[in-house]
Amino acid sequence: MKKVVVGLSGGVDSSVAALLLKQQGYEVIGLFMKNWHDDSVTISKECPWLDDSNDALIVAEKLGIPFQTVDLSAPYKERIVDYMFREYQQGRTPNPDVLCNREIKFDLFLKLALELGADYVATGHYCRKDEATVADGNPVYRLLAGKDPGKDQSYFLCQLNQEQLSRALFPIGGLLKSEVREIAARHGLVTAGKKDSQGLCFIGKVRLPEFLQQQLQPREGQIVEIPGTADPFQRVHPGFASREAELAFEATPPQLKPEHGKVVGTHPGAHFFTIGQRKGLDVGGTPEPLFVIQTDVDKNILYTGQGKAHPGLFRRTLFVGEADLHWVREDLALKPGQEMEIMARIRYRQELQPAVLYRTEGGMYVDFREPQSAITPGQFVAWYREDELLGSGVIA
Structure with missing residues (x-):
């Protein structure tokens, strides 16, 4: 036995x-x-x-x-x-x-x-x-x-x-x-x-x-509300010399600054919050609920936007660094320059989403067909083919 x-x-x-x-x-x-x-x-x-x-x-x-x-x-x-x-x-x-x-x-x-x-x-x-x-x-x-x-x-x-x-x-x-x-x-x-x-x-x-x-000290900082019409969300796509350059552009979040919006409250520490979070902001009086769209732990600023459809919540592409790449099926691992059509999810219970993996020298891009809400650094993206999980990585 x-x-x-x-x-x-x-x-x-x-x-x-x-x-x-x-x-x-x-x-x-x-x-x-x-x-x-x-x-x-x-x-x-x-x-x-x-x-x-x-x-x-x-x-x-x-x-x-x-x-x-x-x-x-x-x-x-x-x-x-x-x-x-x-x-x-x-x-x-x-x-x-x-x-x-x-x-x-x-x-x-x-x-x-x-x-x-x-x-x-x-x-x-x-x-x-x-x-x-x-x-x-x-x-x-x-x-x-x-x-x-x-x-x-x-x-x-x-x-x-x-x-x-x-x-x-x-x-x-x-x-x-x-x-x-x-x-x-x-x-x-x-x-x-x-x-x-x-x-x-x-x-x-x-x-x-x-x-x-227990380990992280509270540190009061500003909550800044950024309107969906702010300049960083009106990015014009430049001409791209390569597929990799285009994916790098798509994977980079807009660079937000306090002057793009207005201060609407304070928080106990940016490191206590995560992208897509709604609870704990304690800011009232907005027509739609505020969601965290970016955190800046160095400057201790929370950037927020109104409503689930705020453009600051959405991105089409994410990147996984070389050290954080993992293949369950090592025999299917891509080499630099190779692509693979897959289905992927960025959180538990999310419906699988069509995407393309693109391998580079420094890691891999996951390029979704549709923009995804609250792509969050530190979380895992997992990719599948039909009902088989092929691999995963930590979102950079």
Whole structure:
């Protein structure tokens, strides 16, 4: 029998993943990961880790599988929490869930599983994996979207590599969420009706301002409202000597200055805000709500615009630097000068958008057919062909 270590989170998805693996004849071990936790910034009722670990234990006992808790709080703080602070401090908006999968579940957790003699690790992600043969006859692992379109979580796994995928199992990826709950209820699992957890991977819902203020000091600055008719949005396209020059132009946000608009309020620190954010500005009296369209952390200025259709929110092209490029399918990686038509998304649950990848010496452009709202530095763009996730990168 092949041995599988399942990351039991205390939720219904990982519970059913363990159940299905046992039914398929695997030797299953349940492991609960205790990660960094701080009650002062966690909305505890939303994700009490003690309750989650107890639920995971009850499920393991019901299934008759060994169970233990592992404390990964120190490396989690170093690899995820400290990373978040650094990113926000530099005016970028990180995605800790993507990093948690790459650095914790499919790195540290995977290594622990292998030390226990496991052949695989399994999680309750709504995604699928299969094996294909490429031109040179070598097998490759493909990361595929989950069957449930409303729950597909392939985006969160966009940084996995072939070695990690070779050891991964996703038992519920071919099921709908309703089917997962039905299976859990039919087998009397305590997690059958449990609400889905929200917030950070294995931490829970966090009050972000309080969380960030542990490390980042408040610093009052100006909120500047820029009208949609301002000069920076009336950019005239010059003639381009090359495709790369055109993409570089399209990927560069308009250069905003306070004189392009008017001061309408103050904020506690530009590093606490992200592009597209509406809440927390506390500026009233405008016909339409204000949205953050740019942040300047050096000068501590928030640039805002009225309404979801403000031109400052939209851009057609983004860039991923060389160091931040990642291919799940390394055999399909582009060489400088090559292009590929793909579908892409810049955030979880966004509908896939048609785009073209264009590889350069210094990285890669993702050129969308239609302008995208709130392209945010620090977030991940992931690209697909049909339902296969091919690669991803950090937005520059």
